[in-house]
Amino acid sequence: MDRNYLLHDSIISPLGFGTSSNLDAIRRGKSALKFHQNSKIFPEGYYAGLISEDLIDQRFQKIGDIKLFTRLEKLIILAISQVIGKMDSPDLKDTGLIISSTKGNIDQLGKSEFSEERVFLWKMAEVVADFFGFKQEPIVVSNACISGTLAIKTANTFINSGKFSKVIVAGGDLVSEFVLSGFKSFQAISPNPCRPFSNDRNGISLGEAAAAILIGKPESKKGQQIAYIDSYTANDANHISGPSRTGEGLYLSISRLLDSENINPENIDYLSAHGTATEFNDEMEAIAFDRAGLNKVQMNSLKAYYGHSLGTSGLIETILTKQCLLNNELFASLNYSDSGVSKALNIIKKHQKLNLNTALKIASGFGGCNLAMLLKKESL
Amino acid sequence: MKAGIFIKDSVVIRNGIVLKNGEELDGIETSKDLPEFLKNIFKYLNLKYPKFYKMDNLSKLAFLAMEILYSGEKADEETALVFGNSASSLDTDEQYLKTINEFPSPSLFVYTLPNIMLGELSIRHQLKTENIFFVQRNFDAALFISYINDLFLRPNTNEAVCGWVDLHNSEYDVFLCRITRSGQTLFNEEKLQKLYFATHE
Structure with a gap:
């Protein structure tokens, strides 16, 4: 079977409206995490990556009526419109739309600005699909913090099954009072910008973002492309909100993937970790990476650049992994000082340029879910 | 044994009635009140599982349907879970x-994701397997078939459970279907639709 590739992409975040402005910001070491006051949930203020409403509307009014769409719909539509804008022949007849989101328009729950139906994820997906005129019913994947990566896996499956010729995977998640209050109730929010894998880490920072990526066969068979090889998911079967102490599900998803592709850890050039900066998550990942023999692989967490954008984080990080492979560069794991996990890991401390070919992307989430995805650079 | 993928058993919970393979289960006291109905099913199954009481109603529906689907039989440890619904976790979100x-409430917040039910089922049946949760306006048999067929191409999928577990405003719609590598009833769109619409005829 012919492989599918990660083609055009877009990231909409506090770091920029578009993938290249996001890459520039990361190269300059910028973080989306800022101190915000006037929050009902955090009267004393909190750190998060938020996108200004004015900026969203300024951008959106060039393509649509700002009054007709929710904040999240605007972000997702902006991301998709950038991807469609890059396609040579944007024929949406056989193109699927797969939307990933954990909470969708949850900020509209109990409000009356839009119809009540808008809080249903399928309705939000229909609104987005109708904006562009997708002919096929959109599919929604909502699987906690692996949603974005799992949506890419789903896209690959449905292209191979013949359901679609290509798929735009798009996702978005907001920093809503709903989500902020929930993580606060878990005492999981860091008082400072998050510090993944570091010995001084103290919880997560949340960030909002949207992203989109086209999956399919390249329009022209020239140059270098990033092939989607495969993904596996595995459940911890251990706890619904706490990470497994043995990294079981994450280890299984990685080892099943590497075994099926006959890949050794030394063949992996880069590992894009989940790294939320909670004590237990980062330790769980370290144990899973150690069990999978990935200690020496160069790795980072990008959460200190963006904050944790829940289901969307994996989508953004997959896009950035693709870009790093193409550009032969690796980004420093921002806010990392000294190892704060029980296993030795090769955390990237400085941006660097080096030849890259194969990357592993992982994600984990509530419900005990884990995913591992393999990407490879190919010269066509 | 024919090669292919087959439907083994199915469970429907709808309108105060529990069906297994199309037959109504006798002896479950029905109730219009969902929490009470859930308690009655749990009592009928004679289970000891304290975690059940901590679950939200959505996870309880999934849990009970899965117990009935397997009726005490141990699930194959390579059983993938491919689930979906229409209202996500909206009932608990509200x-x-x-x-x-x-x-x-942290204990409520954790249930504000639809895939938490997959975590609960994985813990109960010790399944360290493939999971996915779709959200669609209506049950879409073709979507489940495409995804499950792909999982069966992999060596580490022996069985799968295809599930639709929906709840909003006390309206619930539960359909679980066990998919295996051997059996009589071929796993196809027509058959899956028919089983899903069992009580709608």
């Missing part, structure tokens, strides 16, 4: 939202 201005 309950949680009421708490956020006073004391946000």
Whole structure:
């Protein structure tokens, strides 16, 4: 079977409206995490990556009526419109739309600005699909913090099954009072910008973002492309909100993937970790990476650049992994000082340029879910 | 044994009735009140599982349907879970939202994701396997078939459970279907639709 590739992409975040402005910001070491006051949930203020409403509307009014769409719909539509804008022949007849989101328009729950139906994820997906005129019913994947990566896996499956010729995977998640209050109730929010894998880490920072990526066969068979090889998911079967102490599900998803592709850890050039900066998550990942023999692989967490954008984080990080492979560069794991996990890991401390070919992307989430995805650079 | 993928058993919970393979289960006291109906099914199954009482109603529906699907038989450890619904976790989202201005409840917040039910089922049946949760307006048999067929191409999928577990405003719609590598009933769109619409005829 012919492989599918990660083609055009877009990231909409506090770091920029578009993938290249996001890459520039990361190269300059910028973080989306800022101190915000006037929050009902955090009267004393909190750190998060938020996108200004004015900026969203300024951008959106060039393509649509700002009054007709929710904040999240605007972000997702902006991301998709950038991807469609890059396609040579944007024929949406056989193109699927797969939307990933954990909470969708949850900020509209109990409000009356839009119809009540808008809080249903399928309705939000229909609104987005109708904006562009997708002919096929959109599919929604909502699987906690692996949603974005799992949506890419789903896209690959449905292209191979013949359901679609290509798929735009798009996702978005907001920093809503709903989500902020929930993580606060878990005492999981860091008082400072998050510090993944570091010995001084103290919880997560949340960030909002949207992203989109086209999956399919390249329009022209020239140059270098990033092939989607495969993904596996595995459940911890251990706890619904706490990470497994043995990294079981994450280890299984990685080892099943590497075994099926006959890949050794030394063949992996880069590992894009989940790294939320909670004590237990980062330790769980370290144990899973150690069990999978990935200690020496160069790795980072990008959460200190963006904050944790829940289901969307994996989508953004997959896009950035693709870009790093193409550009032969690796980004420093921002806010990392000294190892704060029980296993030795090769955390990237400085941006660097080096030849890259194969990357592993992982994600984990509530419900005990884990995913591992393999990407490879190919010269066509 | 024919090669292919087959439907083994199915369970429907709808309108105060529980069906296994199209037959109504006798002896479950029905109730219009969902929490009471859930309690009655749990009692009928004669289970000892304290975690059940902590679950939200959505996970309880999934849990009970899975118990009935397997009726005491141990699930194959390579059983993938491919689930979906229409309302995501909206029922619990609405309950949680009421708490956020006073004391946000972490025990409710954790259930504000639809895939938590997959975590509960994985813990109960010790399944360290493939999971996915779709949200669609209506049950879409073709979507489940495409995804499950792909999982069966992999060596580490022996069985799968295809599930639709939906709940909103006390309206619930539960359909679980066990998919195996051997059997009589071929796993196809027509058959899956028919089983899903069992009580709608």
